[in-house]
Amino acid sequence: MLILTSTGRIVVFAWKNFIRNAWIGLATVFVLLLALLSVNVLIGVNAMASSAIKILEQKIDVSVYFVPETTQAILDQARSYMSSLPQTSSVELLTADQALEQFKERHKNDPTINQALDELEENPLGASMVIKASKVDYYPFLMEALKNPQFSFAIESKTYDDHAVAIERVKEISQTVRYFGAILTLVFVIFSILIVYNAIRVAIYTQREEIGIMRLVGASNAFVRLPLILDGIFFALLALFLATGAIFLTLTFFDPYIRSFFDGNDPGLLSYFFDNSGRIILYEALVMIVLVSLSSWAAVGRYLKK
Amino acid sequence: MISFKNISKVYPPDVHGLKDISLEIEAGEFVCIVGSSGAGKTTLAKMLIAEERPTRGKIEIGGWDITKIKRREVPYLRRQIGVVFQDFKLLKRKTVWENVAFALEVAGETRKRIKDTVPHVLRVVGLEQKAHRFPTQLSGGEQQRVVIARALVHRPKILLADEPTGNLDTMNTADVIDVLKKINSFGSTVVLVTHNREVVNSLKSRVITIAGGRVISDKAHGKYILN
Numbered sequence: 001m002l003i004l005t006s007t008g009r010i011v012v013f014a015w016k017n018f019i020r021n022a023w024i025g026l027a028t029v030f031v032l033l034l035a036l037l038s039v040n041v042l043i044g045v046n047a048m049a050s051s052a053i054k055i056l057e058q059k060i061d062v063s064v065y066f067v068p069e070t071t072q073a074i075l076d077q078a079r080s081y082m083s084s085l086p087q088t089s090s091v092e093l094l095t096a097d098q099a100l101e102q103f104k105e106r107h108k109n110d111p112t113i114n115q116a117l118d119e120l121e122e123n124p125l126g127a128s129m130v131i132k133a134s135k136v137d138y139y140p141f142l143m144e145a146l147k148n149p150q151f152s153f154a155i156e157s158k159t160y161d162d163h164a165v166a167i168e169r170v171k172e173i174s175q176t177v178r179y180f181g182a183i184l185t186l187v188f189v190i191f192s193i194l195i196v197y198n199a200i201r202v203a204i205y206t207q208r209e210e211i212g213i214m215r216l217v218g219a220s221n222a223f224v225r226l227p228l229i230l231d232g233i234f235f236a237l238l239a240l241f242l243a244t245g246a247i248f249l250t251l252t253f254f255d256p257y258i259r260s261f262f263d264g265n266d267p268g269l270l271s272y273f274f275d276n277s278g279r280i281i282l283y284e285a286l287v288m289i290v291l292v293s294l295s296s297w298a299a300v301g302r303y304l305k306k
Numbered sequence: 307m308i309s310f311k312n313i314s315k316v317y318p319p320d321v322h323g324l325k326d327i328s329l330e331i332e333a334g335e336f337v338c339i340v341g342s343s344g345a346g347k348t349t350l351a352k353m354l355i356a357e358e359r360p361t362r363g364k365i366e367i368g369g370w371d372i373t374k375i376k377r378r379e380v381p382y383l384r385r386q387i388g389v390v391f392q393d394f395k396l397l398k399r400k401t402v403w404e405n406v407a408f409a410l411e412v413a414g415e416t417r418k419r420i421k422d423t424v425p426h427v428l429r430v431v432g433l434e435q436k437a438h439r440f441p442t443q444l445s446g447g448e449q450q451r452v453v454i455a456r457a458l459v460h461r462p463k464i465l466l467a468d469e470p471t472g473n474l475d476t477m478n479t480a481d482v483i484d485v486l487k488k489i490n491s492f493g494s495t496v497v498l499v500t501h502n503r504e505v506v507n508s509l510k511s512r513v514i515t516i517a518g519g520r521v522i523s524d525k526a527h528g529k530y531i532l533n
């Protein structure tokens with residue numbers, strides 16, 4: 001009974017505090033909102049950077065050109081061997097006939113080429129194979145794998161060398177981006193924690209008179225603390241709600257512009273936030289609740305000593 | 307009821323608030339504590355409610371040794387001692403009723419108990435008519451009587467008042483002292499810390515005079531002996 005009365009009263013006290021100190025509450029919510037937004041901007045930038053890198057990485061592949069007279073058996077062997085490697089993500093084989101088909105299709109409006117082709121007895125084109133690695137790091141390994149004596153004699157040329165430099169660049173960029181992204185995130189998170197802690201401290205400082213009176217009339221420490229911690233959690237959840245709303249509105253509004261900035265490629269920002277919204281909101285809510293509770297706990301503690 | 311044995315208080319690093327004070331106050335007494343500024347009166351009062359701890363000595367209240375009282379026991383001590391401090395204010399955003407009820411709410415009292423107690427203590431201090439005013443709509447003496455009412459909600463055996471009339475004019479001072487006498491006549495022990503010569507002399511009660519952290523005089527029907 002006592003527990004119930006007290007719990008009810010703690011919630012009522014928290015709520016009244018929240019309403020009566022509307023201004024300081026609003027200021028606190030605003031600061032928490034800024035902290036949340038800054039962390040989210042960073043999450044967005046990181047997401048965009050890694051999706052840009054992914055787009056780049058997906059453009060990398062190795063094309064292998066076989067000599068024209070290579071038999072289907074050898075081609076099949078090459079394909080099945082390469083696809084069996086765990087480092088391979090995809091292998092596409094284009095037989096000589098298919099290559100010719102494609103070539104003809106592409107040049108069907110060019111009579112000279114058609115004529116030239118007709119004059120040739122045999123298909124001048126060889127088969128080719130496009131291989132993608134599941135990770136950029138695996139390309140050198142795949143290049144080695146292509147030296148397999150079972151079919152390497154049939155390979156006329158490979159394009160990897162053209163890509164080698166590009167692959168190195170992409171790897172460098174992605175490492176740098178991840179590295180700085182992590183540092184920046186850490187810095188932002190630390191700043192946000194400080195900002196949140198201070199906002200809560202200020203909010204509680206404005207209540208010090210009330211806290212003093214509560215203590216002198218014999219309120220237990222828990223009874224002083226809990227309403228203030230609950231207030232902090234109200235603030236945090238309100239700020240989170242506003243931040244989430246602001247992010248989705250902004251993203252929906254700016255998505256077309258972001259797309260055109262990326263030459264029509266979707267950098268995946270909006271979909272990143274939509275797909276991960278549950279997780280992001282949950283984590284942010286948990287972190288904020290823990291952070292705000294600890295901050296309130298510590299900030300009230302100053303007035304509860306002795 | 308209250309017993310101080312060889313109490314000394316040193317505020318770090320070396321301010322001696324109290325020096326080897328020993329005194330006994332019986333249940334139902336009305337005691338004035340006087341002394342010039344800095345004598346150690348507030349230090350003594352704070353020790354009674356465990357707001358400060360003695361550096362040496364032993365304090366007992368109603369047989370309860372509070373010298374080394376645990377933090378979580380302090381609220382229970384506070385509910386047994388009504389406290390009125392000069393700077394111990396009312397909450398401006400709460401009405402008289404709410405200010406008084408607050409002390410009961412934080413102690414987890416039932417709503418029924420609150421409904422019964424608040425009008426009762428407001429009647430004791432003569433403010434039942436002004437229950438729904440805000441503190442700013444009251445005179446200083448009336449505000450101080452609300453503070454006294456709030457100090458009474460737990461039916462304390464001891465009422466401790468540190469300069470409750472410090473900011474009040476003669477009329478308001480008289481009202482507050484009358485309330486304290488009334489509470490004493492109901493059986494509570496009253497400890498009144500004051501600077502006010504007329505108050506002390508008109509009360510004709512026990513007067514303990516402190517100077518430099520020591521008791522220099524303790525008379526059953528004392529007078530204000532400082533200049």
Ligand SMILES: Nc1ncnc2c1ncn2[C@@H]1O[C@H](COP(=O)(O)OP(=O)(O)OP(=O)(O)O)[C@@H](O)[C@H]1O
Nearest residue numbers: 317321322323341342343344345346347348349350
């Ligand atoms: N928290 C503190 N830290 C250090 N010294 C203190 C503290 N509180 C009081 N003192 C010192 O202890 C001595 C006694 O102070 P106290 O407040 O008890 O005086 P008082 O008799 O109540 O004076 P007043 O009549 O002005 O209220 C003073 O010298 C004061 O400066």
Ligand SMILES: [Mg+2]
Nearest residue numbers: 347348349468
């Ligand atoms: Mg004092």
